[in-house]
Amino acid sequence: MTSTSQPPPASGAREAHPEHLAHVIFITASAAMGGFLFGYDSSVINGAVEAIRDRYDIGSGTLAQVIAIALIGCAIGAATAGRIADRIGRIRCMQIAAVLFTVSAVGSALPFALYDLAFWRVIGGFAIGMASVIGPAYIAEVSPAAYRGRLASFQQAAIVIGIAVSQLVNYGILQLADGEQRGEIGGIEAWQWMLGVMVVPAMLYGLLSFAIPESPRYLISVGKVDKAKEVLGEVEGHKIDLDARVAEIDLAMRREHKSSFKDLLGSRFNFLPIVWVGIGLSLFQQLVGINVVFYYSAALWQSVGIDPAESFFYSFTTSIINIIGTVIAMVLVDRVGRRPLALVGSAGMAIALAFEAWAFSADLVDGKLPSTQGAVALIAAHVFVLFFALSWGVVVWVFLGEMFPNRIRAAALGVAASAQWIANWAITASFPSLADWNLSGTYVIYTAFAALSIPFVLLFVKETKGKALEEMG
Numbered sequence: 001m002t003s004t005s006q007p008p009p010a011s012g013a014r015e016a017h018p019e020h021l022a023h024v025i026f027i028t029a030s031a032a033m034g035g036f037l038f039g040y041d042s043s044v045i046n047g048a049v050e051a052i053r054d055r056y057d058i059g060s061g062t063l064a065q066v067i068a069i070a071l072i073g074c075a076i077g078a079a080t081a082g083r084i085a086d087r088i089g090r091i092r093c094m095q096i097a098a099v100l101f102t103v104s105a106v107g108s109a110l111p112f113a114l115y116d117l118a119f120w121r122v123i124g125g126f127a128i129g130m131a132s133v134i135g136p137a138y139i140a141e142v143s144p145a146a147y148r149g150r151l152a153s154f155q156q157a158a159i160v161i162g163i164a165v166s167q168l169v170n171y172g173i174l175q176l177a178d179g180e181q182r183g184e185i186g187g188i189e190a191w192q193w194m195l196g197v198m199v200v201p202a203m204l205y206g207l208l209s210f211a212i213p214e215s216p217r218y219l220i221s222v223g224k225v226d227k228a229k230e231v232l233g234e235v236e237g238h239k240i241d242l243d244a245r246v247a248e249i250d251l252a253m254r255r256e257h258k259s260s261f262k263d264l265l266g267s268r269f270n271f272l273p274i275v276w277v278g279i280g281l282s283l284f285q286q287l288v289g290i291n292v293v294f295y296y297s298a299a300l301w302q303s304v305g306i307d308p309a310e311s312f313f314y315s316f317t318t319s320i321i322n323i324i325g326t327v328i329a330m331v332l333v334d335r336v337g338r339r340p341l342a343l344v345g346s347a348g349m350a351i352a353l354a355f356e357a358w359a360f361s362a363d364l365v366d367g368k369l370p371s372t373q374g375a376v377a378l379i380a381a382h383v384f385v386l387f388f389a390l391s392w393g394v395v396v397w398v399f400l401g402e403m404f405p406n407r408i409r410a411a412a413l414g415v416a417a418s419a420q421w422i423a424n425w426a427i428t429a430s431f432p433s434l435a436d437w438n439l440s441g442t443y444v445i446y447t448a449f450a451a452l453s454i455p456f457v458l459l460f461v462k463e464t465k466g467k468a469l470e471e472m473g
Contacts, residue, residue, distance in 0.1 A: 025151070028154050034131035037127070037205055038162060040162035046299075064432040065118070073124065077132075081132075089218050097131050100124070101201075161323060164316065170312055216231045219231065264408055284449060286426075328389075341390065352381075356380045357441075359377035398464070
């Protein structure tokens with residue numbers, strides 16, 4: 001699935017001709033539906049948190065496990081998607097993910113009991129993990145070189161749009177249920193509708209997968225050379241030398257080094273320094289608490305006295321800010337560099353989180369934050385999301401794709417991604433109990449991690465802007 005840099009094209013042309021670009025964009029957008037579902041399924045649970053707590057009469061610890069358990073499925077799905085796709089193809093992998101998203105949506109919407117709901121969450125997590133791997137890999141393999149960077153950004157854009165749409169859908173359903181998360185619509189509670197609506201984009205993803213071609217790289221790997229030429233002609237134009245292009249891809253695959261865990265080890269069975277840097281980037285990205293916003297923001301605002309309808313609206317507005325920040329990062333990452341964006345983001349997040357910690361330290365008056373602290377908390381939450389999105393939300397993935405030497409890139413990426421899922425799980429599983437203990441203290445912890453990320457970047461992270469992958473080492 002992962003690939004190293006390829007030698008210069010033997011035939012010259014790898015740029016899509018204008019008449020083919022619209023088709024390539026359609027293919028890319030269809031594959032990016034997996035990213036949309038990644039974002040949608042990850043954050044739609046935000047609207048159901050308090051309803052699940054009330055429906056099953058559970059404490060914060062149990063609630064956290066139900067919310068976080070999907071991440072176990074994510075880790076398994078991400079770890080296995082590459083092998084599945086190499087065995088049966090990228091398109092079949094997408095179709096399996098679409099089925100799992102659909103089944104998870106139906107099961108989560110109509111659970112018999114809490115354990116049943118948790119099981120369907122794991123299934124959805126497995127689909128998320130698959131989508132997180134197969135989408136970027138497929139897009140990279142079908143994109144002409146001249147447009148690859150821009151087309152690859154479709155995946156990240158789809159993820160943040162999926163997050164925003166999930167919050168908008170949740171808000172709309174809540175309005176239909178008269179502001180009650182457990183209010184019934186057609187005999188089914190509002191939170192169940194929230195989880196079930198994902199059936200629509202999941203089925204669309206499945207249908208689109210039948211309308212796009214298999215990756216030329218996979219077709220060549222299984223000996224379907226004529227079909228690979230046909231697809232290459234579709235995406236890169238029939239004016240190129242298709243025989244030479246196929247030979248180039250085949251040669252690149254034969255030259256690839258299949259990195260393993262052993263390649264990451266230095267002396268005394270310790271990871272190489274660059275691997276630790278990748279792990280550190282992944283950990284800091286999660287330990288600032290960003291997923292608290294996407295999993296728990298509605299419940300968080302309700303806990304400090306904001307009514308459900310407004311809390312759902314604020315969850316949606318933070319998702320819009322997330323999109324804006326992501327677009328800013330996509331525009332600036334190749335202009336100003338990765339390190340400057342990371343440092344600006346760290347500083348902005350630390351300041352915003354500190355203000356949130358201060359605001360949540362106030363005593364509630366009639367179950368609500370005082371007006372000043374309430375306003376500060378809301379503004380700071382949006383500022384935090386903005387600075388995360390325009391920096392660490394994007395640049396960490398750029399760093400991880402560029403910073404490792406060719407010989408260890410695939411294995412190192414796997415280790416760093418695993419660290420990210422583990423940190424994501426730790427934050428998600430711990431937040432409800434930490435919030436019960438001390439909400440302000442919880443945000444002080446996140447502030448500390450944001451502040452510590454600044455010296456980490458200054459001391460250990462090297463700029464990768466403008467460097468060829470072969471220069472990394």
